[in-house]
Amino acid sequence: xxxxxxxxxxxxxxxxxSLEQRDMTPEGxxxxxxxxxxxxxxxxxxxxxxxDQERLRNARVLVVxxxxxxxxxxxxxxxxxxxxxxxxxxxxxxxxxxxxxxMFRARDEGRPKAEVVAEAARDIYPEMNVxxxxxxxxxxxxxGVYRWADVVLGGLDNREARLAINRAAxxxxxxxxxxxxxxxxxxxxxxxxxxxxxxCTMSKExxxxxxxxxxxxxxxxxxxLMGKVATTPTSASIIxxxxxxxxxxxxxxxxxxxxxxxxxxxxxxxxxxAEYTRKEECYSHDKFDRVLxxxxxxxxxxxxxxxxxxxxxxxxxxVLEFNNDILTxxxxxxxxxxxxxxxxxxxxxxREGRCxxxxxxxxxxxxxxxxxxxxxxxxxxxxxxxxxxxIITARSGSDRWHIEFSGDRREVLGPLCPGPCA
Ligand SMILES: [Zn+2]
Ligand SMILES: [Zn+2]
Numbered sequence: 001x002x003x004x005x006x007x008x009x010x011x012x013x014x015x016x017x018s019l020e021q022r023d024m025t026p027e028g029x030x031x032x033x034x035x036x037x038x039x040x041x042x043x044x045x046x047x048x049x050x051x052d053q054e055r056l057r058n059a060r061v062l063v064v065x066x067x068x069x070x071x072x073x074x075x076x077x078x079x080x081x082x083x084x085x086x087x088x089x090x091x092x093x094x095x096x097x098x099x100x101x102x103m104f105r106a107r108d109e110g111r112p113k114a115e116v117v118a119e120a121a122r123d124i125y126p127e128m129n130v131x132x133x134x135x136x137x138x139x140x141x142x143x144g145v146y147r148w149a150d151v152v153l154g155g156l157d158n159r160e161a162r163l164a165i166n167r168a169a170x171x172x173x174x175x176x177x178x179x180x181x182x183x184x185x186x187x188x189x190x191x192x193x194x195x196x197x198x199x200c201t202m203s204k205e206x207x208x209x210x211x212x213x214x215x216x217x218x219x220x221x222x223x224x225l226m227g228k229v230a231t232t233p234t235s236a237s238i239i240x241x242x243x244x245x246x247x248x249x250x251x252x253x254x255x256x257x258x259x260x261x262x263x264x265x266x267x268x269x270x271x272x273x274a275e276y277t278r279k280e281e282c283y284s285h286d287k288f289d290r291v292l293x294x295x296x297x298x299x300x301x302x303x304x305x306x307x308x309x310x311x312x313x314x315x316x317x318x319v320l321e322f323n324n325d326i327l328t329x330x331x332x333x334x335x336x337x338x339x340x341x342x343x344x345x346x347x348x349x350x351r352e353g354r355c356x357x358x359x360x361x362x363x364x365x366x367x368x369x370x371x372x373x374x375x376x377x378x379x380x381x382x383x384x385x386x387x388x389x390x391i392i393t394a395r396s397g398s399d400r401w402h403i404e405f406s407g408d409r410r411e412v413l414g415p416l417c418p419g420p421c422a
Contacts, residue, residue, distance in 0.1 A: 042081050050252060057083040057127075059251050060416070062149035064088055064137045064165055066113035068100035068231050069155025069179045072240030074117050075102055078124035080248065084416050085121060086149065088133040088141055089114040100233045131414040138164040139324060139344035142298070142389030142412060143172060144404050147291060151247050152176035155240065157229055159202070159210045163284070166191065166198035168323070171288045171391075175258070177246050179239045181231045184266025186239035188257070189276075190246050195259035196276035199284040235266055288402040291391055297407030298390060299382035306381075307372055310394040310401060318396040320370040326385040328376065329365040334358050338365070342376065344385040381405065388412050 042053045059082050063073055066089035077085060093101075093108050093116060103120035104113075118132035135141060138161055146152065146168045154165050154176060162178060169176040175192040191197045202210075242262050249256040257273065264271045294301065303320070311318045325345045331338045332355035341348070345366055355362050367374070382388060389408035394401040410417045 045080070050254065052252060053081060055251050056081050056248070060084040060086075060148055060150045061247065062086045062088075062145055062152045063155065064141075064152065064161065065155035065157075066117040066132075067091070067097065067155060067157070068233060068236035069181060069240050069243075070113070071101040071103045071117060072233075072237045073153050073155055073179070073244055074121050075124065076241060076244040077247075078121040078128055080244070081125060081127075083128060085118070085128060085130045086133070086145055086413070086416060087114045087117055087121075087130070088135055088137055089117070090134065090136050092134075100231060100236060102233070102237075129415050131412075131416050133412075136346060137161050139346040140387050141168075142387040142405065142408065143168050143323060143391040144389035144406065144409065145412065146172040146174055147391065147404065148413060148416070149174055151250050153243055153247060154178045155243075156180075159206055162198050163202075163210065167284045167286075169193075170197055170284050171286060171323075172291075173287055175250055177243045177250075179243045181229075181235040181239050183230050184232060184235050185264060186235045186266075187261050187263045188239050188242040188246065189261035190250070190257040190259070192250075192256075192258040193285075193287065196278040197282060197284045200279045200282050201261075201276050235264075238264060238266075288391065288393075289400075291402045291404050293404050293406035295407055296405065297382070297411070298386050298388050298405040299380050300407055301381055301405065302378055303370055303374070303381065303384065304377040306394075306403070307370060307377070310403075311372075314394060314396040314399055314401065318394050319372070321393040321395055322368045322370075322386060323390065323392070325366040325368050327364050328367050330355075330362040331365060332358065332360055332362045334360050342379065342384050344387070347385075 045051045045053060061077055061082055061084065063070055063077070063085060066074070066087055070087065070089065074085065074087060089112070091113050092110055093104050093113055095109060097113070098104055098106060103117050108116045112132070112134040114132035114134050118130040121130050122128055133141070152165060152169050152174055154162060156162055156165075165176055169191070170193050173193045175190065178189045178191065178198060180187050189198070189201070246256050259276050259278070261274045261276065262271060263274060307318070307320060310320070327341050327343050327345045327348060329338045329340050330353060335355055335357050337355070337357070345364060348364070353362055353364070354360065376384065381390075381392070386392065389405055389412040391402050391404045394403060
């Protein structure tokens with residue numbers, strides 16, 4: 001009985017590796033053979049005329065959400081040989097995730113979803129550079145990560161996060177591909193700067209639901225847990241496949257579903273493509289024309305120091321603007337007290353929002369603009385609640401400077417630095 005029929009695919013690289021180490025090997029022959037062996041993994045893709053594996057190897061992809069859709073998205077990116085991945089998700093793995101997430105195992109329960117997805121991606125494609133972050137995309141992700149990325153893929157379940165991605169991606173002139181699933185159905189949409197965006201597609205009903213979520217500014221996290229949607233691994237796999245396929249097209253500069261949405265109905269397997277209209281009055285179309293790199297990070301830069309620097313250049317009336325509201329105090333009307341709290345608004349739980357003396361919900365005092373007379377100018381931006389590697393805006397009239405805390409690049413991008421990070 002011959003069980004040990006070793007397939008040649010496993011032997012060839014080993015022989016070539018030994019050839020590679022021999023200095024005497026004729027140069028031309030060595031390069032040709034090594035290339036052939038290395039690229040064998042992606043051989044079937046290259047039979048597609050326009051396919052350029054090198055583009056995928058160099059591609060930088062930001063994946064937001066590592067749930068049912070995120071698992072399928074990252075699985076596909078790894079199989080396709082995408083070289084650089086940043087994945088962010090707030091949650092830890094729960095037992096009920098195991099039925100919809102191809103990369104999760106029972107032993108992973110309790111671990112951050114983003115970390116497990118990152119590990120699994122490298123298991124599939126060990127040459128992939130991967131960084132993960134357990135955090136909230138709305139409040140924790142510096143815009144520098146969007147600037148780093150070529151394309152953004154969303155696997156989310158709420159409008160607040162979609163809107164945050166939409167605004168960030170358009171500010172940095174990056175396309176993003178949204179996916180949504182419910183029951184057996186789903187939709188994949190491609191939004192590219194210059195065209196219609198996610199906010200352009202939002203209906204009155206969408207805004208109502210978003211405002212409901214926002215009205216309890218301190219409750220977003222608690223509310224999020226209530227909005228569970230019925231989803232299946234099959235719809236996740238269909239929609240994520242469309243999303244990643246669109247990303248491949250974008251990365252090849254091919255025509256894609258830009259400004260359109262693919263709607264899929266699982267009970268009948270009907271589908272159609274909807275075309276969206278750009279609304280010129282939409283708030284999401286603000287674009288950062290030029291981003292300046294600050295050598296320092298958000299945790300090394302004091303508000304006062306940066307403000308005086310930009311005022312020397314742009315004028316004494318220059319203000320600093322953040323991308324999110326930052327909490328500066330919690331006020332209790334009943335007790336007439338105010339507690340100083342510096343944090344991004346979305347990171348305060350309902351319990352923390354209540355007055356420790358009387359138990360009433362306190363009012364948040366927030367800021368998104370620094371005018372120069374604040375009592376906390378000696379704090380660093382990070383101490384105030386600005387995410388690492390964020391991009392803030394210095395504004396004087398219609399003059400704007402967008403300043404990236406590039407000193408945080410290494411800490412935030414991790415293994416994605418320095419290689420393709422430079
Ligand atoms: Zn828009
Ligand atoms: Zn009170």
